[in-house]
């Protein structure tokens with residue numbers, strides 16, 4: 001990626017990247033590994049066949065020079081980032097068709113978006129992402145069979161390109177407060193879309209700026225003079241031939257952001273724009289030709305696409321984290337700094353225990369998130385199949401666990417990536433480390449698709465209900481079964497099982513404490529809403545504890561029951577990572593363990609010792625573990641994290657890509673600096 005332009009330009013030829021030359025420290029690390037890295041890669045891929053498919057797919061896309069950047073996006077203007085992103089996104093679509101026609105192993109473009117491959121090709125975002133991640137899923141999830149038949153094929157073939165326009169300048173979280181209106185006129189059998197205020201301008205949708213010609217627009221439905229709340233409508237934004245905005249449509253880009261600068265996020269407003277009646281998505285609620293409103297079985301079904309994306313985000317976070325931790329671990333094996341023992345040679349920075357502590361818990365986190373994401377994906381599929389058959393019973397449970405997993409996975413991953421960046425010292429701050437861009441992409445996920453605090457409060461709401469049920473002796477759903485009031489908690493025993501059990505006790509204790517705070521609030525004369533707000537810091541904390549209990553439980557269960565096929569050597573390392581994840585979080589939550597699990601000071605010391613022991617045990621396998629993620633250099637996209645470890649050569653190479661280095665004297669010298677240097681004050 002950094003090779004083609006730069007090799008000509010490095011000041012000294014002997015400092016150029018040499019193909020095939022591998023840093024000796026990395027070579028030594030690879031020899032130390034105690035397990036078969038390929039076995040782990042196969043496990044991660046879900047079997048040898050899937051592994052081969054992935055390799056083939058990566059080869060097909062990543063060996064194509066059209067899809068690789070000659071100039072890194074961070075050196076481009078915002079406009080060029082978009083131009084470049086769009087060109088590649090469109091080319092990718094053609095290439096995908098070609099692959100499918102040749103019997104390739106990929107069904108749709110969406111598979112290219114999440115995870116590693118997408119972020120390698122479109123490093124700073126994809127202007128077509130929302131089309132695949134939200135526009136098409138909304139058509140599929142909210143359209144009648146007739147609407148699906150008409151729209152979905154057009155959309156898959158990119159004959160229409162859409163986005164999901166929900167958030168407005170004034171409201172993102174509180175979607176019941178959206179102001180865009182869709183008013184039905186039975187005479188013309190049309191809805192009229194209108195933006196009555198500045199705060200009703202749609203703001204944020206990906207691809208909306210200059211890319212999409214259609215959108216699913218979420219608007220307040222008015223019919224027969226009555227408002228029925230928010231509903232989704234398919235609205236044409238641009239002419240299919242000229243791409244000019246349709247009459248009454250005001251549309252544009254919202255401008256540069258912390259990251260995701262190629263995603264073409266936009267704004268949108270309507271001046272009484274008409275659409276035919278059959279462009280309201282009517283799988284759930286309907287408006288009949290005479291304007292009669294027919295209610296949905298549940299108004300929360302309108303929120304289905306958000307649920308879908310929350311579910312896939314958890315998996316996406318694991319992929320981003322695998323990339324960041326690969327960069328930081330490889331760099332930490334190559335980088336030498338300071339003297340551990342005076343006079344002795346400088347150690348690899350990964351030999352410092354503090355460095356191991358910065359990195360290894362996050363290798364473990366990749367697995368913790370992956371296992372939870374897999375479980376959540378399976379649950380999502382089960383529940384949506386049931387909903388299609390008219391059974392909505394498990395929807396609240398899915399909503400509750402998806403909300404907290406979305407929040408915890410995005411927050412943890414953002415912290416982890418920032419820690420990886422810090423662990424690389426100054427070089428981690430370079431754009432060419434790819435850690436800043438990765439952080440920019442990931443931190444956005446704490447806000448989009450439901451701001452994290454708000455998501456945790458949704459889970460807390462479900463936990464309060466579950467607690468009340470538990471107190472009444474009613475049956476509880478599986479993810480909150482631990483709140484059962486008759487459940488006997490096992491006493492502390494200095495084992496990983498005890499930690500997982502401990503997290504459940506903590507969550508149960510915090511949930512009970514919240515219920516008490518709410519009750520006291522109401523008894524003191526507060527309204528239930530005021531009492532909720534007063535307890536909300538505690539409620540967020542309880543939801544996070546619940547999620548941690550879920551993640552650790554899942555992780556341990558996978559290690560105990562989901563790895564029987566693996567070799568003993570690999571199982572041992574997987575168990576170490578699971579233990580590390582649990583101990584790491586137990587030590588971060590020492591106060592909670594002391595408060596809720598009856599542990600003593602010496603138990604904390606034992607945990608500390610065990611954490612140190614695990615870090616040292618994992619140390620020889622650290623490079624092997626990140627190698628097993630099997631991320632190609634094009635995916636890593638980092639001067640610090642390439643497989644060969646030619647870190648300094650790549651840093652110099654990438655510096656030479658800067659246009660500032662194109663000439664020995666930059667133009668700005670004549671324009672301003674020379675006068676300053678010669679001025680007499």
Ligand SMILES: CCCCCCCCCCCCCCCC(=O)SCCNC(=O)CCNC(=O)[C@H](O)C(C)(C)COP(=O)(O)OP(=O)(O)OC[C@H]1O[C@@H](n2cnc3c(N)ncnc32)[C@H](O)[C@@H]1OP(=O)(O)O
Nearest residue numbers: 110113114172173174175300303306312316399448449450
């Ligand atoms: C394979 C591809 C790879 C892709 C790779 C990854 C992606 C990579 C690219 C991404 C690119 C960026 C994409 C960003 C795209 C946006 O960001 S799109 C916009 C997303 N917007 C949001 O998420 C808005 C967040 N806000 C909300 O969801 C809702 O307003 C809130 C916060 C849930 C509150 O809703 P509300 O209607 O006011 O509900 P509330 O009164 O609080 O609760 C009412 C009841 O409904 C329930 N409820 C609420 N929501 C739901 C729900 N969804 N389901 C069921 N029940 C629900 C509540 O639990 C509550 O139940 P009860 O306690 O009464 O029984």
Ligand SMILES: Cc1cc2nc3c(=O)[nH]c(=O)nc-3n(C[C@H](O)[C@H](O)[C@H](O)COP(=O)(O)OP(=O)(O)OC[C@H]3O[C@@H](n4cnc5c(N)ncnc54)[C@H](O)[C@@H]3O)c2cc1C
Nearest residue numbers: 164165166167171172173204205206444448449450451453
């Ligand atoms: C990169 C990116 C891409 C996006 N893409 C899209 C898209 O394609 N389509 C689309 O429709 N939208 C999109 N969004 C918008 C996104 O969904 C919203 O930004 C998000 O839902 C949060 O809403 P908000 O910005 O209004 O924040 P706010 O709700 O105003 O949040 C601000 C603060 O208020 C707090 N807060 C709000 N409500 C409560 C509450 N009830 N209790 C306690 N605290 C509260 C929050 O915790 C937060 O701290 C995108 C956003 C980003 C950043």
